Amino acid sequence: MHDSSVSVHPSAATNVPHPLGNSKSLVTSVQLTAFDNDPVVKLVNSLLMQAVQLGVSDLHFEPDEQLYRVRFRIDGLLKQMTTLLLSLIAKVSARLKIMAQMDISERRLPQDGRIKLLTADNHTLDYRVSAIPTLFGEKIVLRVIDCADSLVDINELGLEQDQQQIFLQALHQPQGIVLITGPTGSGKTLSLYAGLKLLNTETTNISTVEDPVEINLSGVNQVSINPKIGLSFNTALKSFLRQDPDVIVIGEIRDLETADSAIRAAQTGHLVLSTLHTNSATETLARLHHMGVADFNIATAISLVVAQRLARRLCVHCKKRVDVPSHSLLQMGFLDSDLKQISDCDSTHSAIFEAMGCEHCTDGFDLLPSLNRGDSYS
Known part of the structure; x- marks a missing residue:
């Protein structure tokens, strides 16, 4: 290819x-x-x-x-x-x-x-x-x-406050593996680079291996794999360990060899960030097990697994308020706790919004913010 x-x-x-x-x-x-x-x-x-x-x-x-x-x-x-x-x-x-x-x-x-x-x-x-x-x-x-839109701060990812705190705690650990998981197109790279942007300081040595490098980040040593000449994820990881790294980023863990190298790096005092194509945090652990990673290594090396999706958001410029009877929303599956956040004072109607469409959007929806699920594992 x-x-x-x-x-x-x-x-x-x-x-x-x-x-x-x-x-x-x-x-x-x-x-x-x-x-x-x-x-x-x-x-x-x-x-x-x-x-x-x-x-x-x-x-x-x-x-x-x-x-x-x-x-x-x-x-x-x-x-x-x-x-x-x-x-x-x-x-x-x-x-x-x-x-x-x-x-x-x-x-x-x-x-x-x-x-x-x-x-x-x-x-x-x-x-x-x-x-x-x-x-x-x-x-x-x-x-x-x-490249410009792909570099965002962590507080722009759409995380709940407790989720953001868990994410930040894992990123500030001196060692361990942080995995961002989800299907194709779920914003994994966006979240990965948000964490990388936070860690990219003058006192930190960061090396990444990707297929290919998607976003050029100043101050980070970025490597694109090249199978034609034998430069694989695993080859790069072995070399990184001789480069005095603080943080190692792997674009994606695809096989046992790469997974084992990532675990060795984490167990020898390095923070490792990577992504995996799985649908949930618990499925991620099962995926690593099926790859052949020892359960003991999974338990000791993995610091955090974040499973995420992308959700459409109503355009803030043209969304239109619609008053809906609260009992109708309850029949649709809303909870009482949800209605308390969106109900008027009389509590008989709730304020929700519908898509309209304007010059800032195509069909009433804005760009996709990252919606991180709550089944993170730590």
């Missing part, structure tokens, strides 16, 4: 109507280079910039027998943005693969790449690119990595 990146520096502008509608806020000014006069180049660059304007997490270019559709994942939901001519399948795929420095002649095997985009206001955007061969052409998916 191929994995590389290329920088694109836009400078000239063109207006592209937004497929969601005619709202002025949804018509974006897309920056293009002076030599990008080819219609396919303009189309692709327009979609990339449009995705960032809308807070899109993933772009899907999907060929089918009858159409070539483009879908955006916004607020966790896939939405069809436009359909393209079937004749554009090969051209759009080639353009994306060129930008990601992938092999355009290879259409039979999956490939990975990366696109780095520098906007006119010096805002850096990354797109992680994945291409797979399908029956009617290559399907290409781009994951948007907004």
Whole structure:
């Protein structure tokens, strides 16, 4: 598989109507280079910039027998943005693969790449690119990595006060493993880097190994794995231990070898942060056990497991208050304790809000804040 990146520096502008509608806020000014006069180049660059304007997490270019559709994942939901001519399948795929420095002649095997985009206001955007061969052409998916928006403080994660305190206590321990878990797209990297941002001080030596490095963080020693030359998670971890580290970050624990190396690092006086694809905190412990990690090592090395999801939040600019009888909410499953927080003085009606839609959002919902579940384990 191929994995590389290329920088694109836009400078000239063109207006592209937004497929969601005619709202002025949804018509974006897309920056293009002076030599990008080819219609396919303009189309692709327009979609990339449009995705960032809308807070899109993933772009899907999907060929089918009858159409070539483009879908955006916004607020966790896939939405069809436009359909393209079937004749554009090969051209759009080639353009994306060129930008990601992938092999355009290879259409039979999956490939990975990366696109780095520098906007006119010096805002850096990354797109992680994945291409797979399908029956009617290559399907290409781009994951948007907004470096500026991906670095948040812990108090911006949406944690309850007691959850935040538990998280902070684990991060301030001199050793142990802190695991951020959840399915794909649940904001694990966001929470991981929030913790990393807190720990990144002049007195701390931090090394990370990732696949690939998603966010460049000044003051942190970041390594991207490269299986082609034998640079794996485990290889990097062994080298880190000879680099006098205080904190070690592993992008993801995928196998027993990496898990054992992480545990050895934690048991020898280092703080280790990592992620794991599991659905709950308790399932994380079972996953490590099934990998082959000894129960004794799990018990002594794991400091905290945080299982999280992303939840849609009503746009603060346009949400509309709706008064609903309290008994109706009780029938819907709300608890009396919930109603006390949202009820009016007469306690017969409760104030809730509904989505409306405005120039600041697409459908009444804001960007996805991290919602961390309460089944953390420590």
